[in-house]
Amino acid sequence: MADAHTSLPVKGCLMVQGTTSDAGKSLCVTALCRILKRRGISVAPFKPQNMALNSAVTNDGGEIGRAQALQAEACGLPLSTDFNPVLLKPNSDMRSQVIINGKAVSELDARRFGNIKELAFDHVLAAFQRLKEQYDVVIVEGAGSPAEVNLRKNDIANMGFAEAVDCPVVLISDIDRGGVFAHLTGTVNILAASEQARIKGFLINKFRGRIELLQDGLDWLEDYSEKPVLGVLPYIMDLRLDAEDGINRALHEENLNQSDQQRIVIKVPVLPRISNHTDFEPLLQHSGVVLEYVTAGGDLSGADLIILPGSKSVQADLAYLREQGFDRQILKHLRYGGKVLGICGGFQMLGQKISDPEQVEGTITESEGLGLLDVSTRLTAEKQLKNVDGVLVNFGNKIKGYEIHCGISEGAGLQSPFCCLTDQQGNSYTDGAISDDGQVMGTYVHGVFDHPETCEFILGWVSGSPLSGSPVRAEDWQALREREIERIADIYEEHIDMDALLNIIR
Structure with a gap:
């Protein structure tokens, strides 16, 4: 809902750090960005360094983490590489693309990961300044977490960045994991004195129950740390927003448990380097x-559709x-009349051969x-x-999405393409392939299920009636995403002392 507050001018920056990974930093930044936008404040997201296999494409043909893409949407901004100047995409357990x-x-x-500061920090500072x-x-x-002492020397993602640009910090922790007071105080105690002073307050995330039962702990935390608790955020049920990196297990379990x-x-084999899931x-x-x-040792039988996902390797x-x-x-699935779809790396796997003469992947x-x-x-x-956007060949359904891939595909199969596309530069071309028997399709386009018309076509193809659409109409994912951003902004605004937080920004 629209904000009725009239705020004094606010100008500066604020950094949200977490006691652990998945403490709630990304969602908090998303919510704060939308709250400030609703108050008429010009706001942008920023993450100095991200490590994730889920990414998005900017209008100028760059690549950033999907969390920053969502945060940009919360700000009402087109995607920019300045929002995430350094993105690390793991190729294996020991190597990452920079x-x-x-x-x-x-x-x-x-062994060379410490070089990231020398390689990238000037670019981080320049993007932030812009x-x-x-x-x-x-x-x-x-x-x-800023308390990862083994990474402190070359840190550009937490206190190393905050100290360099003199940015105030709020620290968020997930109470649902347990030990929230130890997480918060332990993190602060590990930091240097100047870094401790930089933390201006705490946020506690994913609280369930009556706040009165937590009050003694909150009072103790404020007395012990001499820092305020700026908000206690409730556990948000049924949250339907893009996962930053890992598979959204909560939504997965909820989906599997529906039986009405x-x-x-649809079954998706989980690959070790699955990307853009x-x-x-x-x-x-x-x-x-x-x-x-479907994970290692799992069973793909019983599927109507098997999707081979994108892959970093x-x-x-x-x-x-x-x-x-x-x-x-x-x-076996195909012999029994099932359908197979490959997206990006999965499309490449469906072909005859993959060659890597330049040893791009290894x-x-x-x-x-x-x-x-x-x-x-x-x-x-x-x-x-x-x-990209365009239409599906032979059916005319609209398609919209993005491409992120290293590779050029050739062959006779491309004469039966999946879709006709136009990219952001105005270039038009065909993409993907459909097998002669119509059971297998492949495309380089990510986000094909975001657009209702494409989603309905694919589900109709699986059910045997692509012209009449899927058994149930697909929801507009973009519209759902917008509603969810508004919902979390409402919840955060209700449970955070926004006046205190705005006073911290400088």
Whole structure:
């Protein structure tokens, strides 16, 4: 709902740091951005360094974390690489691709990770300064915890950044995990004196129950730390927003537990380097769909549709697919009339061959694909980053999404494309492939289920009636996302001392 407050001019920055990963930093920044926007304050999000395999494409063809894309939406802003100048995308447990100002520039292994400050910090500070000049307020999100003492020397994501730009900090912790007072006080106690002074207050997240039962603890915390508790935020049920990195397990369980009608069963094998699995979150909201993520040793049988997802390491994940026997299960699924869809890396896996002559992903130079589409892919160092819209070939349904991939696909199968697209530069082209028997489709477009028309077409294709649409109408994911942003802003505004928080911003 619209805010009725009339605020005094506010100008400056505020950083939200957490006692742990997943303490609630991203959601807090999203909510604060929308609250400030509703009050007529010019505001932008910022995360100095993010590590995630879920990303979004900016209008100028850069790449940022999906959390910052959501926060930008909360601010009513188009996506900018300045919102997340450093993005790390793990290739393996020991190596990460380094993306600076939206473009991949390097790779670091675990032994060289300390070089990130030398490599990237000047870019972080420059991006932050540009935002400070454009907007009245910049709300900054930390990464992980500032108390990770092994990372302090080269920190650019938490107190290392806050100290460099003289930014005040609020510290958030998740009470649902237990030990919230130890998390908050322990984190503060580990920090240097100047960093302790920089923390201006606490937020407690995911509280369930009566606030009176917590009051003694809140009083103790304020007396012990000499810092205020700025708010106690309730546990928000049924939250339907993009996951920053990990699969949204709560929504997954909720989706699986629905049993009130006959539904289309969709199974997605979880690959070690699965990327942009936010593709599937609209399906978790669809009352006509059962979506199951299948992990190692799992069973793909019983599915109407199997989706091969995106991957940061396509050849390694393809090898994993075979190790788990998922390839044999997919072939059996097709023999019984099932459907298969590949998205991005999953599309590449469905082809005849994947070659990597430049060793973009590692030492494997060539892999045999699953052979279900007549295409072959050559991986390239240059990444394709595009926002696209268009129509599905032969059906005319609208499609809208984005591309993030290293690779060029060729072959006769492309003569039966999935869709016709136009990118943000005005270039038009066809994308993807559909097998001759119509059972297998592949596309490079992420976000295909976000748009109701595309979602309904795919579900109709699975159910055998693509022209008449899916058994249940798909909801507009963008409209749902907007409603959820408004909902969390209302909740945060109700439970945070906003006057005190606005006084902290400088």
